[in-house]
Amino acid sequence: MPADNQDGAKSAGRPPAPSPRPRRLVFAAYAFALLPVLALAELAAHAVEVRGTVPDDDYKAAAQAVGKELRDDDLVIFAPGWSDPVGRMHFGALVTPERAAFTDVSRFARAFEVSQGGATRPELAWFQPVSETRHGSLVVRRLDNPRYEKVIDDLLDHVGPDKMTVHARTGANDAECRFVVGGAAAGTWGPATPAKRFQCGHGHVGVVTMPDLAYTPRRCIYAPATDGATRLRITFLDVKFGAKIRFSHGIHVEGERAKKGAPVEAVFKVPVETKGEGEHEKTYGRAVHRDGDGWSTLDVDTRELAGNTGDLVVELHATSAQERKYCFAGTTR
Amino acid sequence: MIVHKRRLVFNTRLGLALGVAAYLAWLIRSARTLGFCRDESFYFDAAQNHARWIKLLLDSPKRAFERGAVDGAFSYNHEHPSFLKNLFGVSWAYLHEKWHVFDDASTSFRFPGMVMACLAIAVTYSMGSRFYGRVAGLFAAGALALMPRVFYHAHLACFDVGIMAMIAASVWAYERAHATGKPSWIVAFGVVYGMTLDTKHNAWMLPAVFLGHTLVVASTSPKVDVRRAVRLAAPLVSMGTLGPLVCYALWPWLWNDTQPRIREYVSFHMNHEYYNMEFLGRNYFSAPSPPHYAPVMIAATVPTITLVLFAVGAAERLRSFGRLVARRLRTKEAQPELAWTAVQRDALVFAAVAVPLAVFFLPSTPIFGGTKHWFPAYPFMAMLAGRAFSVARARLWPLVRSRIPIRSGMFAAALGLVCLAAPLAATAHSHPFGLSAYVPLAGGTRGGASLGLNRQFWGFTTQSLAPFLEREARPGERIFIHDTTWGAFGRMQQEKRLRSDLSGVGAPTDGDLAIVHHELHMAEADTNIQTAYETTTPVYVLTHDGVPIISVYRRPGTRR
Numbered sequence: 019m020p021a022d023n024q025d026g027a028k029s030a031g032r033p034p035a036p037s038p039r040p041r042r043l044v045f046a047a048y049a050f051a052l053l054p055v056l057a058l059a060e061l062a063a064h065a066v067e068v069r070g071t072v073p074d075d076d077y078k079a080a081a082q083a084v085g086k087e088l089r090d091d092d093l094v095i096f097a098p099g100w101s102d103p104v105g106r107m108h109f110g111a112l113v114t115p116e117r118a119a120f121t122d123v124s125r126f127a128r129a130f131e132v133s134q135g136g137a138t139r140p141e142l143a144w145f146q147p148v149s150e151t152r153h154g155s156l157v158v159r160r161l162d163n164p165r166y167e168k169v170i171d172d173l174l175d176h177v178g179p180d181k182m183t184v185h186a187r188t189g190a191n192d193a194e195c196r197f198v199v200g201g202a203a204a205g206t207w208g209p210a211t212p213a214k215r216f217q218c219g220h221g222h223v224g225v226v227t228m229p230d231l232a233y234t235p236r237r238c239i240y241a242p243a244t245d246g247a248t249r250l251r252i253t254f255l256d257v258k259f260g261a262k263i264r265f266s267h268g269i270h271v272e273g274e275r276a277k278k279g280a281p282v283e284a285v286f287k288v289p290v291e292t293k294g295e296g297e298h299e300k301t302y303g304r305a306v307h308r309d310g311d312g313w314s315t316l317d318v319d320t321r322e323l324a325g326n327t328g329d330l331v332v333e334l335h336a337t338s339a340q341e342r343k344y345c346f347a348g349t350t351r
Numbered sequence: 352m353i354v355h356k357r358r359l360v361f362n363t364r365l366g367l368a369l370g371v372a373a374y375l376a377w378l379i380r381s382a383r384t385l386g387f388c389r390d391e392s393f394y395f396d397a398a399q400n401h402a403r404w405i406k407l408l409l410d411s412p413k414r415a416f417e418r419g420a421v422d423g424a425f426s427y428n429h430e431h432p433s434f435l436k437n438l439f440g441v442s443w444a445y446l447h448e449k450w451h452v453f454d455d456a457s458t459s460f461r462f463p464g465m466v467m468a469c470l471a472i473a474v475t476y477s478m479g480s481r482f483y484g485r486v487a488g489l490f491a492a493g494a495l496a497l498m499p500r501v502f503y504h505a506h507l508a509c510f511d512v513g514i515m516a517m518i519a520a521s522v523w524a525y526e527r528a529h530a531t532g533k534p535s536w537i538v539a540f541g542v543v544y545g546m547t548l549d550t551k552h553n554a555w556m557l558p559a560v561f562l563g564h565t566l567v568v569a570s571t572s573p574k575v576d577v578r579r580a581v582r583l584a585a586p587l588v589s590m591g592t593l594g595p596l597v598c599y600a601l602w603p604w605l606w607n608d609t610q611p612r613i614r615e616y617v618s619f620h621m622n623h624e625y626y627n628m629e630f631l632g633r634n635y636f637s638a639p640s641p642p643h644y645a646p647v648m649i650a651a652t653v654p655t656i657t658l659v660l661f662a663v664g665a666a667e668r669l670r671s672f673g674r675l676v677a678r679r680l681r682t683k684e685a686q687p688e689l690a691w692t693a694v695q696r697d698a699l700v701f702a703a704v705a706v707p708l709a710v711f712f713l714p715s716t717p718i719f720g721g722t723k724h725w726f727p728a729y730p731f732m733a734m735l736a737g738r739a740f741s742v743a744r745a746r747l748w749p750l751v752r753s754r755i756p757i758r759s760g761m762f763a764a765a766l767g768l769v770c771l772a773a774p775l776a777a778t779a780h781s782h783p784f785g786l787s788a789y790v791p792l793a794g795g796t797r798g799g800a801s802l803g804l805n806r807q808f809w810g811f812t813t814q815s816l817a818p819f820l821e822r823e824a825r826p827g828e829r830i831f832i833h834d835t836t837w838g839a840f841g842r843m844q845q846e847k848r849l850r851s852d853l854s855g856v857g858a859p860t861d862g863d864l865a866i867v868h869h870e871l872h873m874a875e876a877d878t879n880i881q882t883a884y885e886t887t888t889p890v891y892v893l894t895h896d897g898v899p900i901i902s903v904y905r906r907p908g909t910r911r
Contacts, residue, residue: 067795
């Protein structure tokens with residue numbers, strides 16, 4: 019061993035000063051005593067952590083309690099986020115696809131946050147807590163949404179042969195996409211093919227749950243962009259308009275994360291008839307999704323249409339169809 | 352006195368041997384409850400190819416050296432060298448096929464990996480005790496064995512614990528060659544390094560350790576004459592000549608088209624594709640990697656007491672070095688060579704910690720394998736932890752002795768048990784979810800999930816669904832096996848770990864049941880199943896400490 023146990027040579031010719039060494043050594047010894055204390059603390063922490071699992075009965079009790087109070091425009095959400103699969107298993111039908119993969123929390127009047135370990139969900143940051151009930155190790159918090167906006171019509175409800183048409187328009191050529199039922203398909207990667215969908219030449223249009231750029235699930239209308247010369251026209255029939263359309267959109271994570279795709283433009287048009295121009299489509303707004311935006315939301319002003327029912331055309335276009343696995347959702351309010 | 356010391360050494364070594372044997376028994380006993388990971392399924396096949404070639408070599412050597420025989424046996428999975436796969440294959444051929452020591456073929460494939468873990472522990476003890484004393488060596492061995500991630504990987508027929516062991520063995524052989532100067536050790540070092548080269552490409556980093564150490568020795572030795580220079584250079588020459596030759600000899604795939612194949616091998620690893628890896632809630636899939644990935648993951652997966660002891664041990668050695676330098680400057684006299692020998696040993700340990708870790712601070716290094724890629728640093732971190740433990744024991748002993756009538760050895764054992772209790776508990780609890788488990792500092796498994804740290808990879812947890820499938824699956828049902836490979840699933844059925852009447856399918860819509868291995872980027876499979884099955888409700892969620900590991904969905908209309 020090196021000479022590290024020596025604390026330095028004493029100077030010759032001077033009277034030896036009282037050595038601080040013993041006190042230092044004693045202090046050092048007590049400092050080293052912290053190590054076994056730390057070891058025992060780690061053991062105790064481990065013992066506590068492995069005992070914190072939420073029993074199934076707590077979930078069942080919480081589900082029963084939430085089920086009694088739940089309204090259609092309420093959100094059910096689990097905190098922390100990783101507990102979501104367990105929560106969905108126990109809450110069953112209470113967690114509808116719209117709740118499990120919400121696109122915009124402002125449509126929910128209230129939220130039931132089922133929490134363990136004091137966790138909260140950042141999506142509910144502005145919600146106001148109203149009540150809190152404990153079910154074993156779970157806490158169900160009821161929160162009110164001060165930014166709640168009542169939904170008049172949901173575009174996802176229109177997906178079907180009676181309430182929606184889909185066309186791929188290239189110049190004057192208009193190819194209609196056929197509505198089909200059956201043959202759902204899903205793999206490990208890429209968006210799934212829903213059973214009910216419009217089948218187009220370049221792919222399908224239908225309601226899916228898909229992960230956005232942050233791998234957050236979103237329930238939306240999958241509508242992949244076509245090649246640059248073609249525009250995909252989705253017409254929602256008999257939409258009940260309000261003061262605005264809350265529109266949200268994104269691209270499947272596999273298509274967006276490389277950030278090499280072309281922007282996707284969505285244009286919102288409503289067929290109108292005016293004296294001067296006769297029947298034509300009036301543009302009410304446009305949204306552009308660029309790679310890196312992630313799931314994003316914007317409002318389209320439709321105040322002049324509020325209270326009316328009419329068709330809404332969402333026209334999609336990208337200069338390149340490469341990896342443009344586009345998906346959107348919209349509600350009138 | 353000498354007799355007493357000999358008995359002490361014997362008792363210590365006996366204790367270590369018993370401990371290592373117990374660890375090996377623990378690994379073997381728990382192997383059956385651990386499913387097969389993706390990579391293992393490929394190595395099982397490769398190992399059987401290698402075993403068949405080795406049999407041919409023994410039966411008909413001339414035919415074995417024909418190009419067709421060599422390439423036929425070694426082309427599959429040639430992106431990884433053959434040494435460990437040879438061992439897996441030989442173990443399978445003898446311990447399962449011929450002598451029936453292991454009922455499960457998989458355990459025979461895995462056995463050499465487990466032995467490698469034991470080798471790493473033994474080397475850690477050997478080097479640790481020579482450098483820092485027997486108490487330090489024993490503690491270091493225990494600290495290495497009781498790292499949950501090491502314990503998980505020690506079960507596998509993979510290369511990560513193997514390369515950790517071989518790198519430790521290389522450093523050990525180098526140190527012996529360097530310290531003794533004996534030709535036998537110098538040759539042995541070259542051979543061990545060659546075997547390390549033939550284990551995994553991490554071995555490419557080792558010359559930096561040895562070269563660095565040689566420079567430290569040269570610069571801290573009182574005089575370097577020609578004889579001393581030759582002695583210093585001899586291990587390096589052995590490494591540079593015997594190493595590649597041994598690697599070549601043990602890896603038959605290199606025997607044909609040698610240059611292009613070496614180029615292909617190097618290129619594969621220099622341009623390795625990025626995998627998906629969640630870190631602090633974000634999915635990384637391309638460069639640059641976050642430089643704090645390695646330190647955060649080490650803190651989250653290595654028991655905290657081990658890490659703190661490592662830090663204390665490292666600080667103590669640096670302080671010792673600082674004092675030596677200060678004294679040298681103050682007295683302007685050469686310090687005893689013995690003092691510098693300790694510095695040189697410390698330099699070797701520090702280099703062996705730093706070099707395997709350094710590469711993971713480069714932004715261009717992919718983060719595709721979690722913590723296993725820097726395992727080679729762990730034995731040396733454990734040695735420094737052992738040093739700190741030894742110092743702590745020495746400092747605390749006078750305090751305890753004056754209060755409690757206890758013998759020194761008993762006190763050391765008690766302190767060791769206290770310091771290793773949490774690592775033991777965490778390691779035992781982590782099985783068979785070793786990749787999902789995090790240490791208490793990170794909040795355990797739930798804390799790791801909340802921090803957004805990777806939950807698992809390789810799809811091995813499917814086996815843990817066995818009780819559910821036994822209970823809930825109808826005869827002959829089809830199941831989407833997600834991240835599990837066909838080979839792994841088939842072998843789990845073959846060894847009756849999973850019901851053999853179930854059929855694995857490659858798409859959720861082809862299955863009656865579909866599973867999702869929860870990882871951030873696997874959310875795609877989860878949402879796809881929800882879309883295709885038109886449900887958000889899993890019928891079962893496999894959890895570890897309440898954290899979802901696998902969700903199982905049942906296709907509507909196939910109710911049991």
